[in-house]
Amino acid sequence: MRKLATWAAILATAPAAWAAADGLPRHRLEPGTVLTYKASGEGVYPKMTMTAEAETTAWVVGREGDGVRVILRKGSRYETKWEGEPAPPKREPMDYEYGRIVLRPDGRIETDEGDDVPYRLFPSRLFPRLPADQAQAEAGWSARDEGQAEEARYSALRAEPGGWSFRVERFGPENRVYESTDEATYHFDAGRGLVRRIEGERTQNYDFQAKGTEVEELTSVETLGPEKLAAFAKAADAFFEAERAYLAAARAGAEDATKVDAALAEARAKLVAARDAAGEPAFREALDRRIERHDASAANMVDDAKSRADAIGKPATPWTFPGLDGKSHALADYRGKVVVLDFWYRGCGWCVKAMPQMNAVAEDFAGRPVAVLGMNNDRDEGDAKLVAEVMGLKYPTIRVDPDFPDRCGVQGFPTVIVVDPEGVVRDVHVGYSKDLRAKLGKSIEALLSR
Numbered sequence: 001m002r003k004l005a006t007w008a009a010i011l012a013t014a015p016a017a018w019a020a021a022d023g024l025p026r027h028r029l030e031p032g033t034v035l036t037y038k039a040s041g042e043g044v045y046p047k048m049t050m051t052a053e054a055e056t057t058a059w060v061v062g063r064e065g066d067g068v069r070v071i072l073r074k075g076s077r078y079e080t081k082w083e084g085e086p087a088p089p090k091r092e093p094m095d096y097e098y099g100r101i102v103l104r105p106d107g108r109i110e111t112d113e114g115d116d117v118p119y120r121l122f123p124s125r126l127f128p129r130l131p132a133d134q135a136q137a138e139a140g141w142s143a144r145d146e147g148q149a150e151e152a153r154y155s156a157l158r159a160e161p162g163g164w165s166f167r168v169e170r171f172g173p174e175n176r177v178y179e180s181t182d183e184a185t186y187h188f189d190a191g192r193g194l195v196r197r198i199e200g201e202r203t204q205n206y207d208f209q210a211k212g213t214e215v216e217e218l219t220s221v222e223t224l225g226p227e228k229l230a231a232f233a234k235a236a237d238a239f240f241e242a243e244r245a246y247l248a249a250a251r252a253g254a255e256d257a258t259k260v261d262a263a264l265a266e267a268r269a270k271l272v273a274a275r276d277a278a279g280e281p282a283f284r285e286a287l288d289r290r291i292e293r294h295d296a297s298a299a300n301m302v303d304d305a306k307s308r309a310d311a312i313g314k315p316a317t318p319w320t321f322p323g324l325d326g327k328s329h330a331l332a333d334y335r336g337k338v339v340v341l342d343f344w345y346r347g348c349g350w351c352v353k354a355m356p357q358m359n360a361v362a363e364d365f366a367g368r369p370v371a372v373l374g375m376n377n378d379r380d381e382g383d384a385k386l387v388a389e390v391m392g393l394k395y396p397t398i399r400v401d402p403d404f405p406d407r408c409g410v411q412g413f414p415t416v417i418v419v420d421p422e423g424v425v426r427d428v429h430v431g432y433s434k435d436l437r438a439k440l441g442k443s444i445e446a447l448l449s450r
Helices: 002-012 134-139 173-177 225-254 257-277 281-313 348-363 381-390 434-446
Strands: 033-045 048-064 065-082 095-103 141-145 150-154 157-161 163-171 180-189 194-204 212-221 320-323 328-330 339-344 370-376 397-401 415-419 425-430
Touching: 033 194, 048 212, 048 225, 095 225, 095 281, 134 141, 173 180, 173 348, 173 381, 225 257, 225 281, 257 281, 281 425, 320 397, 339 348, 339 434, 348 370, 348 434, 370 381, 381 397, 415 434, 425 434
Parallel strands: 339 370, 370 397
Antiparallel strands: 033 048, 033 212, 048 065, 065 095, 141 150, 150 163, 157 163, 163 180, 180 194, 194 212, 320 328, 339 415, 415 425
């Protein structure tokens, strides 16, 4: 009963609105609030130390039912010092990313359709899931974090001056694949209804031994008046619409090499127009950075689109390789089926993140003339076996020669190549995307209906 008595003492000093929360921590942010968190950390690797700094700003721009709409901006920079070498001569500027979410009082995070919150923004880091009831508060709770493709396991609440603390372990298949841990202690402010401090620790033992620590702390709370808030919210909407338009134009160019130059020019023009119209310095600077990145990478985007176009419509590279099942497999064995080739290796984190979607594709087309095959080029078969077991792969894993992906034109991992029943390449997907399952499903259905 001591723990309950301590919670009661906290409630006795809290506002009346807080007392109505039945003694449970809840995110309670008001429109117009601007939060700034700063983080610093260090990672120790063999013969190398990496230091990191981050700054996250959260603007609460309006209400959404029982929750609030939040605009997030995270800036980060890293410095690496190798053993025996001097420190880097200068600090690089912060690299910022933006996203928007709807935050519910219990920590559920939602996004609008079409919004893609950058992976590094990690909103559930600052806005963790909170216990649903007193039983969870006393025993611990867990929540699936779809944005990070992992489960967060929370400890019971512990009372501390002004609020609570609790531990969280973020756990997913990748922890077993990379022999890693990711844990943190949260300190939650009862009076203000927000996280005030996070102390994190990470380890990894696969490939090399590393240990990292990080502290993130609330450094300022400001309030925007109604006029400034309205202007900021309007500017934010314009910024995200410009981002959507840019990505749509860029994707159109990636899918049609004959239009890639025009599509990229159109995409850049959308960014420039949005930058010229931006009234808020934060968004103007962000759009300037987007334009710089576009200019630096446009040539590579054109090359990627043309490489994809060169592969599509050509016969797939023939192959014969052993599988983890001990049998020999050849592309010719699958003639008459749509063949989906997923190129991966153990050290590719994005490959592992994509595997649940690849499993889903295999299940979606079970019993139909479709073969999903994992094309693994790890030199150590044990690495391939471990990943296949941990991820519960529902499709065969083929052990290819280390140079085979190059012969297939694979330029990055993961790469998924779709081959039609006649052995001709009809689609190529490079990199991880949250809608990979849907994209592949559409491509496969089109081939099956021919």
